[in-house]
Amino acid sequence: MQFQYFMPVKIICGRDCVAQSASVFAAFGERAIIVTGKSSAANGSLADVQAALSANGQAHIVYDKIPPNPTVASVREGGRLARSFGADFVVAVGGGSPMDAAKAVAMLARQDAGDIFSYTATADVLPMLHIPTTAGTGSEVTPYAILTNDERETKTSISHPAYFPKVAFLDGKYMRGLPQSTAAYTAIDAMSHAMEGMLSVRAGALTDALAKESLRRLHAALPALTRGQCSDEDRDALLYAATLAGMVIANTGTCAVHSMGYSLTYFHGAPHGRANGLLLPEFFAVCEEKTPARAKEILQAAGFADSRALASALAPLLGEREKIDDETLRRYAQKASVNKNIKNCSVFFGEEDLFRVLKRSVGA
Ligand code: NAP
Ligand code: FE
Numbered sequence: 001m002q003f004q005y006f007m008p009v010k011i012i013c014g015r016d017c018v019a020q021s022a023s024v025f026a027a028f029g030e031r032a033i034i035v036t037g038k039s040s041a042a043n044g045s046l047a048d049v050q051a052a053l054s055a056n057g058q059a060h061i062v063y064d065k066i067p068p069n070p071t072v073a074s075v076r077e078g079g080r081l082a083r084s085f086g087a088d089f090v091v092a093v094g095g096g097s098p099m100d101a102a103k104a105v106a107m108l109a110r111q112d113a114g115d116i117f118s119y120t121a122t123a124d125v126l127p128m129l130h131i132p133t134t135a136g137t138g139s140e141v142t143p144y145a146i147l148t149n150d151e152r153e154t155k156t157s158i159s160h161p162a163y164f165p166k167v168a169f170l171d172g173k174y175m176r177g178l179p180q181s182t183a184a185y186t187a188i189d190a191m192s193h194a195m196e197g198m199l200s201v202r203a204g205a206l207t208d209a210l211a212k213e214s215l216r217r218l219h220a221a222l223p224a225l226t227r228g229q230c231s232d233e234d235r236d237a238l239l240y241a242a243t244l245a246g247m248v249i250a251n252t253g254t255c256a257v258h259s260m261g262y263s264l265t266y267f268h269g270a271p272h273g274r275a276n277g278l279l280l281p282e283f284f285a286v287c288e289e290k291t292p293a294r295a296k297e298i299l300q301a302a303g304f305a306d307s308r309a310l311a312s313a314l315a316p317l318l319g320e321r322e323k324i325d326d327e328t329l330r331r332y333a334q335k336a337s338v339n340k341n342i343k344n345c346s347v348f349f350g351e352e353d354l355f356r357v358l359k360r361s362v363g364a
Helices: 019-026 045-055 072-085 096-108 180-199 205-227 232-252 256-268 272-290 292-301 307-318 326-337 340-344 351-362
Strands: 010-013 031-036 059-063 089-094 128-132 144-149 154-159 167-170
Touching: 010 232, 019 045, 031 045, 031 072, 031 096, 045 059, 045 089, 059 072, 072 096, 072 144, 089 096, 096 128, 096 144, 128 232, 154 256, 167 232, 180 205, 180 232, 180 256, 180 272, 180 292, 180 307, 205 232, 205 292, 205 307, 256 272, 256 326, 256 340, 256 351, 272 292, 272 307, 272 351, 292 307, 326 351
Parallel strands: 010 167, 031 059, 031 089, 089 128, 128 167
Antiparallel strands: 144 154
């Protein structure tokens, strides 16, 4: 058996774990910048963080201008604010967008990156504590920050070992008011991470074990997600599953589904998890041709007999499909073929394969 595995994030999981962990925050310095979006003020997560910091006498400012699919301008502004405030550490509160943005803010607080996408960062990055309020991206345990790249008309991941948060707090209570569609899309993102991770050239025994456990829990929550009636137990299980899938991709990276999905988000505004869900079944249909045994193992781990069964389970969660013409899809296939994720895939996906998946998924 041969593999490598790295996970430097301390995970604290449980009801009210943020409020009960003031001493954990105390270790990171005197001044914090909280990087977040708009929903954290309503779901209790922001208040819990502020109470913990205040209990320690730690000064803090809130930067809540991170939009979904974070922009370079928003993280630059956050970086400037962190500097002028003299922040010692960053607390990220929210879905994948604020959690990813916080990593860029933590770097920009210390480094003058020119073009952020071609810049080679050093390890001089503010320490971070992450609190996810969606169960999907696993950003709380990954070294990736995915930002909107307008120059290349796509989304681009920047990564560095120093972008791993120091601590991740998992408490499903913050997701009680999550819209049904967001709950479903983010769960599909986690499913996509676990399944793509198993297809990665860097997959190994340990990431497979984590992925299978993640997929088992995601499958168990699918009926509740489809009905739109998640219990607290479902939310806790989904959050745990998303973090497990994050631990997978932190080591394996993602593959072709994410590469193709970026165009559906950038050009059509499809939320990230929904974009993956539109593509995942047809991607696995091609995998069933190219690597039948491994495709079957992954689909069965996810609770599906084959890619058709996966398609049937996801369809009610995805809403009406986009209908995109061939010429446009060929452009997306070309863009996906040069994305760095593609090289991660243990199955060769050329431009024609990618076009086939796109056409069957969202073709006009
Ligand atoms: P998101 O963009 O962070 O959030 C989606 C929406 O849900 C936003 O409007 C957000 O509002 C709202 N929201 C978040 N938590 C909520 C809650 N508890 N209650 C009510 N509303 C809530 O979506 P996401 O799917 O979690 O993250 C997607 C991003 O993560 C994409 O940019 C994607 O590329 C990236 N991603 C990163 C990784 C990684 O490894 N780092 C992996 C996969 C995806 P506010 O933001 O205004 O609060
Ligand atoms: Fe993702």
